Amino acid sequence: xxxxxxxxxxxxxxxxxxxxxxxxxxxxxxxxxxxxxxxxxxxxxxxxxxxxxxxxxxxxxxxxxxxxxxxxxxxxxxxxxxxxxxxxxxxxxxxxxxxxxxxxxxxxxxxxxxxxxxxxxxxxxxxxxxxxxxxxxxxxxxxxxxxxxxxxxxxxxxxxxxxxxxxxxxxxxxxxxxxxxxxxxxxxxxxxxxxxxxxxxxxxxxxxxxxxxxxxxxxxxxxxxxxxxxxxxxxxxxxxxxxxxxxxxxxxxxxxxxxxxxxxxxxxxxxxxxxxxxxxxxxxxxxxxxxxxxxxxxxxxxxxxxxxxxxxxxxxxxxxxxxxxxxxxxxxxxxxxxxxxxxxxxxxxxxxxxxxxxxxxxxxxxxxxxxxxxxxxxxxxxxxxxxxxxxxxxxxxxxxxxxxxxxxxxxxxxxxxxxxxxxxxxxxxxxxxxxxxxxxxxxxxxxxxxxxxxxxxxxxxxxxxxxxxxxxxxxxxxxxxxxxxxxxxxxxxxxxxxxxxxxxxxxxxxxxxxxxxxxxxxxxxxxxxxxxxxxxxxxxxxxxxxxxxxxxxx
Amino acid sequence: xxxxxxxxxxxxxxxxxxxxxxxxxxxxxxxxxxxxxxxxxxxxxxxxxxxxxxxxxxxxxxxxxxxxxxxxxxxxxxxxxxxxxxxxxxxxxxxxxxxxxxxxxxxxxxxxxxxxxxxxxxxxxxxxxxxxxxxxxxxxxxxxxxxxxxxxxxxxxxxxxxxxxxxxxxxxxxxxxxxxxxxxxxxxxxxxxxxxxxxxxxxxxxxxxxxxxxxxxxxxxxxxxxxxxxxxxxxxxxxxxxxxxxxxxxxxxxxxxxxxxxxxxxxxxxxxxxxxxxxxxxxxxxxxxxxxxxxxxxxxxxxxxxxxxxxxxxxxxxxxxxxxxxxxxxxx
Numbered sequence: 105x106x107x108x109x110x111x112x113x114x115x116x117x118x119x120x121x122x123x124x125x126x127x128x129x130x131x132x133x134x135x136x137x138x139x140x141x142x143x144x145x146x147x148x149x150x151x152x153x154x155x156x157x158x159x160x161x162x163x164x165x166x167x168x169x170x171x172x173x174x175x176x177x178x179x180x181x182x183x184x185x186x187x188x189x190x191x192x193x194x195x196x197x198x199x200x201x202x203x204x205x206x207x208x209x210x211x212x213x214x215x216x217x218x219x220x221x222x223x224x225x226x227x228x229x230x231x232x233x234x235x236x237x238x239x240x241x242x243x244x245x246x247x248x249x250x251x252x253x254x255x256x257x258x259x260x261x262x263x264x265x266x267x268x269x270x271x272x273x274x275x276x277x278x279x280x281x282x283x284x285x286x287x288x289x290x291x292x293x294x295x296x297x298x299x300x301x302x303x304x305x306x307x308x309x310x311x312x313x314x315x316x317x318x319x320x321x322x323x324x325x326x327x328x329x330x331x332x333x334x335x336x337x338x339x340x341x342x343x344x345x346x347x348x349x350x351x352x353x354x355x356x357x358x359x360x361x362x363x364x365x366x367x368x369x370x371x372x373x374x375x376x377x378x379x380x381x382x383x384x385x386x387x388x389x390x391x392x393x394x395x396x397x398x399x400x401x402x403x404x405x406x407x408x409x410x411x412x413x414x415x416x417x418x419x420x421x422x423x424x425x426x427x428x429x430x431x432x433x434x435x436x437x438x439x440x441x442x443x444x445x446x447x448x449x450x451x452x453x454x455x456x457x458x459x460x461x462x463x464x465x466x467x468x469x470x471x472x473x474x475x476x477x478x479x480x481x482x483x484x485x486x487x488x489x490x491x492x493x494x495x496x497x498x499x500x501x502x503x504x505x506x507x508x509x510x511x512x513x514x515x516x517x518x519x520x521x522x523x524x525x526x527x528x529x530x531x532x533x534x535x536x537x538x539x540x541x542x543x544x545x546x547x548x549x550x551x552x553x554x555x556x557x558x559x560x561x562x563x564x565x566x567x568x569x570x571x572x573x574x575x576x577x578x579x580x581x582x583x584x585x586x587x588x589x590x591x592x593x594x595x596x597x598x599x600x601x602x603x604x605x606x607x608x609x610x611x612x613x614x615x616x617x618x619x620x621x622x623x624x625x626x627x628x629x630x631x632x633x634x635x636x637x638x639x640x641x642x643x644x645x646x647x648x649x650x651x652x653x654x655x656x657x658x
Numbered sequence: 659x660x661x662x663x664x665x666x667x668x669x670x671x672x673x674x675x676x677x678x679x680x681x682x683x684x685x686x687x688x689x690x691x692x693x694x695x696x697x698x699x700x701x702x703x704x705x706x707x708x709x710x711x712x713x714x715x716x717x718x719x720x721x722x723x724x725x726x727x728x729x730x731x732x733x734x735x736x737x738x739x740x741x742x743x744x745x746x747x748x749x750x751x752x753x754x755x756x757x758x759x760x761x762x763x764x765x766x767x768x769x770x771x772x773x774x775x776x777x778x779x780x781x782x783x784x785x786x787x788x789x790x791x792x793x794x795x796x797x798x799x800x801x802x803x804x805x806x807x808x809x810x811x812x813x814x815x816x817x818x819x820x821x822x823x824x825x826x827x828x829x830x831x832x833x834x835x836x837x838x839x840x841x842x843x844x845x846x847x848x849x850x851x852x853x854x855x856x857x858x859x860x861x862x863x864x865x866x867x868x869x870x871x872x873x874x875x876x877x878x879x880x881x882x883x884x885x886x887x888x889x890x891x892x893x894x895x896x897x898x899x900x901x902x903x904x905x906x907x908x909x910x911x912x913x914x915x916x917x918x919x920x921x922x923x924x925x926x927x928x929x930x931x932x933x934x935x936x937x938x939x940x941x942x943x944x945x946x947x948x949x950x951x952x953x954x955x956x957x958x959x960x961x962x963x964x965x966x967x968x969x970x971x972x973x974x975x976x977x978x979x980x981x982x983x984x985x986x987x988x989x990x
Contacts, residue, residue, distance in 0.1 A: 409877070432879035441877060449877060451870040453937045462867055465860030466880040473859050515878065 114177070116141045116294050117162075117193070117263050122171035123318075124157055126532075131157040132168070133318040137296075139263060144285060144295040146305045146326065149315035150338050150562065150595065155298065158315065159267055162296075163195050164188040175262070189215075192262030196269055198398075200248035204241035208251060211240055217255050225254035230280040246273050253281065264288075265296040270304060271398055282308050300396040302331045302599050314338055331601070339591050363387070364423050366523055366554040367408070367439070373416035378403035379578035381417070385523070385556050390549045392565040392572030392586075393558040394594050400578035401558050405527045408556070409441035410434030421523075432466065438522030442512055444531045449512040452501035456494050457483050460514045486518035491540060506537030513544065523554045531560065542568045562591045562598075576600040686931040689983070690946045697953045705960050711837045717952050719831065719839040723907060725948040726845065726900035727916070727923035728930070729852055730893040732944045735927055736856075737869040737886065738936030739786060739793035741893045744923060746801035747775050748901030748916040750808040755902060756911040757815045759823045772898050778804050779894025780887065787886030797890075808913040822909050830906020841903050848899070852941045865889065869936025922951050925976040929983055951976070 120136040132154045139145045149155040160166040164182035172179050175191055182188045202211045212222060226232060229250050240248065256264055270278045285295055286308045297309055305312060306326060314322045314337035322337035324330050365384035372381040378400035385391050395401045406412040410428030419426045421437045428434045443449045451459050460483045464470060487494060490510040500511060509529060516524060530538045545555050545568050557569060565572045565586065572589050574582040574597040582597045702709040727744050734741045751771040758767035778800055785796040833839045856862035867875040868882045875882060904916050930947030932939025954975055958968045
C-alpha cells in the first residue's frame with residue numbers, strides 16, 4: 105500500500121512501517137515519515153522514542169528489520185551513509201564530521217564538495233572570513249558545525265537532515281542557520297529538522313512528525329499553539345496509568361526539612377554546558393534529575409563523581425566543602441557513580457566476581473593478599489541482593505545488558521552505599537530488570553542512602569523518586585514533587601515551557617526579562633522569525649530589547 | 659590444529675569445530691601444551707635419541723632467563739603496555755655486576771645493579787603512568803638511555819674484570835641432580851610469587867583492571883599511575899635478575915648481551931595467551947610459550963642451518979605461531 109501511496113502523492117521522501125529491534129529492546133515498531141518537496145519537516149520525540157534510530161536508518165547507518173523507504177516515489181534500500189548521500193539525502197550531525205588533521209579544503213575534497221557553492225553558503229551562514237587552509241582541529245567547534253552545514257548545502261541535497269544542529273551554537277550563528285533553513289521552504293528540496301527547542305520548531309518548520317515508543321503517533325501542521333499538540337502527542341496516554349506513591353514520598357519530604365543535606369550543590373558550573381546548578385540531596389530520598397539531552401546533566405554527574413573538576417560553584421558533602429580531584433576522592437566521601445554506558449564501567453573480559461570486587465582493591469593498603477572469605481561473602485550478598493544471573497561464570501561481556509547493569513550497581517552495594525549517583529541506569533535494559541532496579545533504589549533510600557537519579561524515562565520519576573529537579577540550559581530551572589511530576593509537567597519543564605506560557609513570543613519576552621543578553625538575543629530573533637513563520641500578526645509583546653533582533657527575518 | 663576438528667561424525671563437523679574452539683578459548687593451555695608435545699616429538703624424530711634428561715636440562719637452562727624476561731612482558735601487557743627496555747636493563751645489570759665484583763664484592767655489586775635497574779624502571783613508570791607517554795616509546799627510549807649509560811660506564815671502568823664471577827656462572831649454567839639447572843632456585847620462587855600475585859592480590863587484580871578498562875578502573879577509584887609506576891619498577895628488577903642469569907649462562911660480559919631476547923620475550927607472552935591489548939592472560943601460559951620457543955630454537959640449531967637462516971626462520975615461526983594461536987583461541 106505504501107509504495108502506491110507515495111507515487112500518487114509526489115512525496116520527496118517517504119518511510120513507512122519501519123521497524124527495528126536490538127535484542128529484546130524494540131527501538132522502532134511502526135515508524136513512518138513523509139516529507140513533501142519544499143517543506144521543513146520537524147522530527148520530534150522524547151528521549152528513547154526511536155528518533156535517533158530512525159535517523160540512522162534513513163541515512164543508511166543502520167538497516168531496518170522491516171518497512172520501506174521511497175525517494176521521489178521510487179523504493180530504495182540504503183546500505184551506507186555514502187549511498188544515502190548519493191541518493192540525495194545528506195545529514196549534518198551533532199558531532200562535526202571533519203577529519204581534524206586535514207585542512208578545511210582537503211576535507212571538502214574528500215567529499216568532492218565544490219568550493220564555490222561552499223563559499224557561497226559559508227557567507228550566507230555568516231562565516232565568510234573562514235580561512236580554508238586552516239586545520240580542522242584549530243577551527244572552533246561552532247564554526248566546524250557551520251562548515252559541516254555549508255558543505256551539506258553545497259552538495260545540493262534533495263533532503264537535508266539536521267540533527268540537533270543548533271545545540272550549543274552561539275546566538276548569532278543559530279539565527280543565521282534558522283534563516284538559511286527557513287529560506288529553503290517552498291523550493292524543490294526539503295529539510296528534516298531535529299531539535300529539542302520547540303521555539304525553533306515553531307520558527308522554521310511547516311509540519312512535525314512525532315514519534316512515541318517507536319511509533320509515529322501524529323503529524324502536526326506547525327501553527328500557533330501547535331507546541332501543545334506536539335507535547336501531547338509525545339506523551340500519549342501513558343501518564344494516566346501510573347499510581348504515584350505519595351504516602352512514602354510525603355513522609356520523606358517532611359523528614360528532610362530540618363536535616364543537613366547529604367550533598368548540596370551551589371551554582372556548580374563545568375565545561376561549556378553546565379552553568380549554574382544548585383540543589384540539595386538528602387539522606388533517605390531519591391532525587392530525580394530530568395533534562396533533555398545535552399543540558400549539562402552529563403557534566404553535573406562528572407563533577408559529582410569526581411571525574412571533572414567544576415569550573416565554578418561549590419559542592420558540600422555532609423556540610424563540608426568538597427573538592428574531588430579523582431573519582432577515588434568522591435568514593436571516599438561516599439559518592440559512588442553508576443554510568444549508563446556499561447562499557448565505561450565494566451571490565452568486560454573479567455568475571456562477575458572481579459567486577460564486583462573491583463572497588464575493594466583500589467586503595468594502596470588493599471594491594472596485598474585478598475581475603476577470599478570476606479570477598480566471597482560481600483560479593484555473594486551483592487549477587488543475591490541484585491539477583492544477578494551468574495550462570496555465565498566467565499567474562500562479563502557474555503552477560504545480558506540487564507545483568508551487566510546489575511553488576512555495575514552490585515559493585516557499590518557490596519561495599520555499603522551512602523550516596524549513589526545513577527546516570528540513566530535503566531537505559532536499554534529489559535522491563536523486569538528495570539523494576540528490580542527501581543525496587544533496589546527505593547530500598548537503598550529507605551535504608552538511609554541518598555540517591556540522585558538522572559533518567560531519560562520520565563515515568564520513572566513518579567515510580568522511584570521523591571522529588572525531581574529539572575535542568576535546562578545548564579541551570580536547575582524547576583523542582584517538582586513526585587506527586588505533581590506527571591509526564592506532561594516534566595516534559596513542559598524540560599522544554600522550559602510553563603503551563604501558562606504557550607506562545608513563542610511570550611517565551612522570548614520572558615527570556616529577555618530573566619536570561620542573559622545572549623539568550624535574549626536568540627530568543628528574540630527566534631520569536632521574530634516565529635511570528636512571520638507562523639503567519640500570525642506581529643505581536644504587541646515583542647521584546648523591548650529588540651534592538652538585538654534581526655530585521656531580516658524570513 | 660584444524661585437523662583435530664574432523665574427529666566427530668561429518669554431520670556434526672561444524673558443531674564439533676565450534677566445540678573445540680570454545681574449549682580452546684576456555685582452556686588455552688590445552689593447545690599450547692599440545693604444540694609443545696608435538697615439538698618435542700619432532701625434535702626426537704629429527705635427531706633420534708636426543709630427547710633425554712640431559713636435553714631437558716639444556717632446555718630448562720635456556721628457558722629460565724627468557725621466562726623471567728617474558729614475565730616482564732606479561733605483567734606490562736596485562737595493563738595494555740609493553741617493556742622493551744628489558745634487554746638493555748638486563749644487559750646493563752649483568753655488566754655492572756661483573757665490572758664491580760672485584761672492587762666491592764658480589765652482594766654489593768648485585769645491590770648496585772638492582773638500584774640502577776630500579777631507577778630505570780621508576781623513570782619508565784613515571785613516563786607511562788604520570789606523563790602518559792606510550793609504553794612502546796617510553797621503554798624503547800629508556801633502552802637507548804640505559805645502553806648509552808652502560809657504554810659510558812664501560813669506557814670509564816678499566817677492564818680489570820676477571821670475567822663472570824663463579825657464583826653467577828654456577829647459577830646461570832650449572833645443573834644439579836643431572837637435570838635441574840641452579841637457575842630454577844631463583845626462578846621457582848619468582849614464578850610462584852607472580853602466579854599467586856596475579857590471582858590473589860589486590861595489585862594483581864588491578865593490573866588486569868587497568869588493562870581491561872582504564873575508565874572503569876578510574877571510576878572505581880583506582881589511581882592507575884600508582885599501579886603503573888610500581889609495575890615498571892617490578893619489570894626492571896625482574897629484567898636485572900634475568901640479566902644476572904644471562905651473564906652466568908653465556909659467561910660473557912657485554913652491554914648488549916640480552917638484546918636479542920627482547921622479541922622472544924614478547925612473543926612468548928603473546929603465544930602464551932596474554933593479550934597485547936591488556937586485561938587477559940597470565941604467567942602460566944607465558945612459561946609454556948617460553949618452552950615452545952626454546953624447543954623451536956634448539957630444533958633449528960640441530961637442523962644445522964647457518965645462524966642467518968636460523969634467525970629468519972625463528973622470526974617467521976614466532977609470527978606464525980602467534981597468529982595461529984590467536985585465531986584458534988579467540989572467539990571471532
